[in-house]
Amino acid sequence: MxxxxxxxxxxxxxxxxxxxxxPGMRLIELAQARSPDQAVSxxxxxxxxxxxxxCSEGCSACVTACNKExxxxxxxxxxxxxxxxxxxxxxxxxxxxxxxxxxxxxxxEEPPCADVCPTGASFRRADGIVLxxxxxxxxxxxxxxxxxxxxRSFVHENLTDQRAEIPRGKGTVEACNLCVHRxxxxxxxxxxxxxxxxxxxxxxxxxxxxxxxDIAKRLATQQSAEIRAxxxxxTGVRYQGL
Amino acid sequence: MKSIDFREIEGRxxxxxxxxxxxxxxxxxxxxxxxxxxxxxxxxxxxNNQIVWGMPHVFAVFLIVSASGVLNVASIASVFGRxxxxxxxxxxxxxxxxxxxxxxxxxxxxLGKPDRLIVAMTIYNFKSIFAxxxxxxxxxxxxxxxxxxxxxxxxxxxxxxxxxxxxxIWRLTLTTGTGSIFGFLIxxxxxxxxxxxxxxxxxxxAFGLAIFILYTMSAYSLTGRPLxxxxxxxxxxxxxxxxxxxxxxxxxYHLTNLYMxxxxxxxxxxxxxxxxxxxxxxxxxxxxGGVLPLVILYHPRLGHSRRMIALGAALVLVGAFCQIYVIIxxxxxxxxxxxxxxxxxxxxxxxxxxxxxPSLPEIALGIGGVAFALAMATFAIKILPFLPASLAxxxxxxxxxxxxxxxxxxx
Ligand code: SF4
Ligand code: SF4
Numbered sequence: 001m002x003x004x005x006x007x008x009x010x011x012x013x014x015x016x017x018x019x020x021x022x023p024g025m026r027l028i029e030l031a032q033a034r035s036p037d038q039a040v041s042x043x044x045x046x047x048x049x050x051x052x053x054x055c056s057e058g059c060s061a062c063v064t065a066c067n068k069e070x071x072x073x074x075x076x077x078x079x080x081x082x083x084x085x086x087x088x089x090x091x092x093x094x095x096x097x098x099x100x101x102x103x104x105x106x107x108x109e110e111p112p113c114a115d116v117c118p119t120g121a122s123f124r125r126a127d128g129i130v131l132x133x134x135x136x137x138x139x140x141x142x143x144x145x146x147x148x149x150x151x152r153s154f155v156h157e158n159l160t161d162q163r164a165e166i167p168r169g170k171g172t173v174e175a176c177n178l179c180v181h182r183x184x185x186x187x188x189x190x191x192x193x194x195x196x197x198x199x200x201x202x203x204x205x206x207x208x209x210x211x212x213x214d215i216a217k218r219l220a221t222q223q224s225a226e227i228r229a230x231x232x233x234x235t236g237v238r239y240q241g242l
Numbered sequence: 243m244k245s246i247d248f249r250e251i252e253g254r255x256x257x258x259x260x261x262x263x264x265x266x267x268x269x270x271x272x273x274x275x276x277x278x279x280x281x282x283x284x285x286x287x288x289x290n291n292q293i294v295w296g297m298p299h300v301f302a303v304f305l306i307v308s309a310s311g312v313l314n315v316a317s318i319a320s321v322f323g324r325x326x327x328x329x330x331x332x333x334x335x336x337x338x339x340x341x342x343x344x345x346x347x348x349x350x351x352x353l354g355k356p357d358r359l360i361v362a363m364t365i366y367n368f369k370s371i372f373a374x375x376x377x378x379x380x381x382x383x384x385x386x387x388x389x390x391x392x393x394x395x396x397x398x399x400x401x402x403x404x405x406x407x408x409x410x411i412w413r414l415t416l417t418t419g420t421g422s423i424f425g426f427l428i429x430x431x432x433x434x435x436x437x438x439x440x441x442x443x444x445x446x447x448a449f450g451l452a453i454f455i456l457y458t459m460s461a462y463s464l465t466g467r468p469l470x471x472x473x474x475x476x477x478x479x480x481x482x483x484x485x486x487x488x489x490x491x492x493x494x495y496h497l498t499n500l501y502m503x504x505x506x507x508x509x510x511x512x513x514x515x516x517x518x519x520x521x522x523x524x525x526x527x528x529x530x531g532g533v534l535p536l537v538i539l540y541h542p543r544l545g546h547s548r549r550m551i552a553l554g555a556a557l558v559l560v561g562a563f564c565q566i567y568v569i570i571x572x573x574x575x576x577x578x579x580x581x582x583x584x585x586x587x588x589x590x591x592x593x594x595x596x597x598x599x600p601s602l603p604e605i606a607l608g609i610g611g612v613a614f615a616l617a618m619a620t621f622a623i624k625i626l627p628f629l630p631a632s633l634a635x636x637x638x639x640x641x642x643x644x645x646x647x648x649x650x651x652x653x
Contacts, residue, residue, distance in 0.1 A: 079290035079597065083590045090584040103580075103588070116426060118372035119365045138362050139354015141294040142372055148429030150578050150592065154294060154354065156285035170283045171354030227580055231429065242581075 045109075045128035046178055046236060047208035048192065049215050049224060052101045053241040054202035060087050062102050062203065065194030069179060071163035082153035082168075084176040085191055099241070102191065102203070104176035105130055105151040106227065107236035113143035113152065113175075122173075128208075128236050129178045137172040144173060148228050151175045178205075178236075208236070246329045248394075249631040251465050253624035261464075265617035272610010275603035276351035284354065287604050292596030293574050298352035300566050301608025304449070305345030305615060306379070306420055307442060307566070310413040311450020313338040313386065315477075317413070320389075320406025326476060329630040329638055330458070331406075335390040336628050337457060337619055338413070338450075339383055344615030346379060348608055371422050378416045385412045394627065417443045424569070431508040432573030437498065441491040445565065448484035452558040455481060457619070459552055461629060470635030471546075478551045482539040485558055489532045492565075504579075511576050511595075512568065519572035522564040531561005571598055 066085045067073050076082070085104040091097070107130045114122040114130065121137035124130045132143075144152045152175040155168060162168050165181050179189035187193075188205045195203040206215035218224075224238040251258075279287055289296040316334035319327035350356055366373040389405040392398040421442030424433040455477050462469040496513065499505040512523055538544050538554040545551070575596040580586065586593030623629050630637070 077285065078589065079292065079591065080285050082291075086588050086590040086592075088580075088586055088588040088590075088592050090581050090586055093583050093585060103590075103592070112426075112429065114367075115369050116372060117367055118370045118376065119361055120367035120370075136358070136361050136365055137355065138358045140362075140372065141354070142370075142423075144291070144294045145427050145574070146429070148578060149580065150590065153291050154284065154289075156290070157283035171280070173354070228429070 040126045042126040042128075043209060044126075044207045045209040046183060047107070047128065047206065047215060047219075048178070048189075048237045049204045049218060049240065050101055050237065051202045051204075051240045052099050054200040055099075055101050056200055057089060057098070057100045059199050061194040061197075061199035062191035063087060065190040066104075066176070069163075069182075069190035070166050071161060071168070074159060074161065076157065080154075080156040082155060082174055084153070084174070101239060101242075103149065103151070103227075104191075104237065105147075105178075106149050106233070107176075107178060109234035109236070110232070112146040112148065112231075112233070116142045116146040118142065125180075129180050129183070130175075131177050131180060132173055132175065134167045134169055134172050134174070139171040139173065141173060147175075148231055148233070246637070247631045248329075248332060248627035248629065250625060250627050251461070251623050251629060257464065258620075258624075262617060262620060265613040265620065268613035269610050269617060272348075272607045272613065273351075275606035275610065276356075279352075279603050279607070280356060286601065288599045288601045289604075290596075290598070292591050293571060293598035295570055295574065296352075296598060297600040297604035298348050298607050299570050300563065301611055302345045302349040302352070303420065303570065304563060304566050305341050305348065305611060307417060307446045308449040308453050308562075309338050309341035309345060310382070310417045310420075311446030311448065312341060312454050313409060313413050314447055314450055315454055316389070317406060317410040320403055321410045326473065326638060329633060330454075330473075332390060332393055332628040333458065333461075333619075333623070334454060335386050335393070335409070336622055337454060337615075338386050339390075340615040340618040340622070341450075341453070342379060342382060343618065344611040344613075347614060348611035351607055352604075371419060371426055375416075375419045375423065378412070378419045382409075382412055382416050385409050413446075414443060417446045424573070429578060430573055430576075431499075431505050431579065432512075432569065432576060434505070435495060435498065437491065437495045441488075441495060444484065444487045444491050445562065448481065448488050448558055449562040451477065451481045451484055452555040452562070455555045456552060456559075457616075458633075459548065461623065462633060465629075467629070468632045468634035468637075470633055470638055472635040473633055473638050474548065474551060475546075478539050478545065478554065481555060481558065482536055485532055485535050485539070488565075489528070489536075492527070492532075507579075508576050512572055516572060516575075516595075519568050519575065522572075523568050526564025527561050527568060530557050531559075531564060535561070574598075 063085050070084060072082055072084060085102050087100055088103045089098065089100045107128055109124070109128065111122070111124050111130050114124055118140060119136045119138055121133045122130070122143045123133065139154070141154055144154060152173050154173050155170050158170050159168055168174060179187075182189060192203040192205040195201060204215050204218065206213040208216050208219060210216055211220070219238065222240060224240050225242050226233070226235045226238055287296055313334055315327055316331040318324045319331045350359055353359070362376065368374070386409050389402070389409045392401045392405040418439045421439035425436070425438045427433040455474075459469065459474075496509060499509050512519055514520060535554040535557045538550050538557070575598065577591075577593050577595065580592070
């Protein structure tokens with residue numbers, strides 16, 4: 001997706017303006033600064049930082065919030081139930097140390113899912129959010145084979161009680177979309193909101209391309225890691241304390 | 243030498259119609275199964291979010307790989323100038339087309355949205371090997387159809403060789419493309435190997451030839467046409483070579499995996515403690531599909547019995563099926579390695595072996611695809627001259643080989 005000069009100026013202007021006005025609060029304002037008819041821009045890259053040391057085993061606030069937000073609450077057999085975010089428990093083989101963390105689509109910069117998708121239904125938006133266009137997904141499930149993080153679910157049965165703003169459908173593949181509908185309104189993903197309200201405040205969200213954003217500052221000054229960094233996918237979701 | 247007398251089969255006996263009807267019923271059952279799966283959704287199959295490709299993919303890959311392999315017989319004649327194989331070229335091309343169509347039907351009917359096939363045919367992501375394969379597959383059908391036309395139409399016979407060469411190159415590319423579908427899945431240990439694509443090619447040689455031998459033997463015995471011992475002997479010896487090569491590739495694949503420490507646990511899974519996958523590997527793939535056929539095909543006495551040759555070819559196909567099952571299902575069942583050195587658990591089956599039990603509709607769909615391929619071939623040999631009236635040794639002329647003879651035959 002290319003942006004034309006006017007859009008570039010508009011976004012650039014927004015960056016400058018918000019940088020001048022309210023350092024630190026930028027990510028939300030930037031999202032708002034982009035009016036709906038403007039193209040998404042690659043000046044931004046939405047990302048998430050997970051501090052696993054703050055994520056506790058009993059808590060699943062993020063999962064509950066995601067299911068509610070995206071209408072995933074149907075009572076479906078576990079092995080075929082779509083799970084956009086899940087809590088994973090890790091136990092060190094040698095020391096027995098246990099930790100837990102949320103796993104979801106890592107919003108890879110070089111997404112293998114999009115590379116293999118025959119129709120281009122899986123794609124990465126200019127701002128880094130990886131999405132499935134449910135209207136051209138043919139349900140071949142190749143993306144599920146290709147995703148290194150097991151981030152995707154296939155809708156195995158007819159769905160009822162869907163939310164109007166979250167199109168879903170039997171026979172297509174879906175995954176975490178970073179609550180794109182919220183982000184486009186200048187809000188943060190439901191899981192992040194819930195974790196900060198009811199959980200351990202382990203999740204942070206923001207524009208990692210904006211050096212002044214909280215998340216970019218933390219990424220620049222603190223240790224963080226990608227899962228399966230060996231694959232070199234430059235994920236938008238990163239973890240601390242692994 | 244004599245020119246080959248290709249002739250349509252009569253196809254008016256009760257047996258012929260019964261056979262077609264039998265295939266037809268299987269096709270209908272397959273279609274019904276597909277309809278059932280699509281209307282209900284894949285929850286009525288054994289597939290789930292862990293094993294996303296199930297039995298239909300096993301059948302489809304089996305058919306597609308065999309399709310490109312079965313063309314090998316024709317290539318040997320047209321490209322490598324072995325005159326002995328010339329009478330077999332047409333059937334080889336025909337089976338290549340029908341098997342491929344059968345496989346593609348299964349693949350398409352297993353999509354989550356088969357009604358969107360038109361989307362798949364019109365919107366392409368050229369980075370995707372899947373999208374490339376759509377061209378490779380449709381192109382293969384066209385190329386082989388042209389090749390058949392050059393062979394059947396007397397005026398066009400001079401172009402048989404270039405057309406055959408094109409078809410040969412195309413089929414190698416096609417199998418490489420099919421193998422690469424898995425080769426691109428770098429995150430999964432089973433498929434993280436450069437050997438996969440060449441292994442698929444050699445698998446296709448063996449599976450395709452086994453199908454060819456069985457089909458030829460059945461067709462000639464059912465129509466009462468003569469089939470010589472010499473031609474069968476050549477075919478079965480060639481099958482033996484291919485089967486041995488598959489075994490060799492499998493060995494190298496697992497040895498290289500064992501060499502890479504990161505893949506030890508996966509190797510342990512397939513070779514030692516993978517339950518059904520380990521059993522399918524050792525008993526199905528290696529013993530039934532490899533060692534037994536080799537013993538039969540090269541045994542000084544058994545290797546001469548027609549029944550035994552047919553049995554050997556059938557066993558190769560049983561092994562083929564097991565092998566593809568282990569590659570596709572076993573490869574998915576083994577969990578993704580996300581956190582080395584950690585024992586992982588979650589509600590999403592992280593860190594556990596994926597569970598899969600093939601369901602009846604999936605199997606019915608797959609069998610329907612095989613039946614469709616065979617039905618098309620069996621119908622085609624009635625309306626067009628695909629089969630030589632005789633494959634008796636004297637008619638096939640086993641003593642002349644080489645390009646010269648091929649050219650003579652073309653003239
Ligand atoms: S985590 Fe998986 S689904 Fe998400 S962008 Fe990466 S490959 Fe695609
Ligand atoms: S299942 Fe849909 S999104 Fe995934 S690769 Fe196939 S068409 Fe693309």
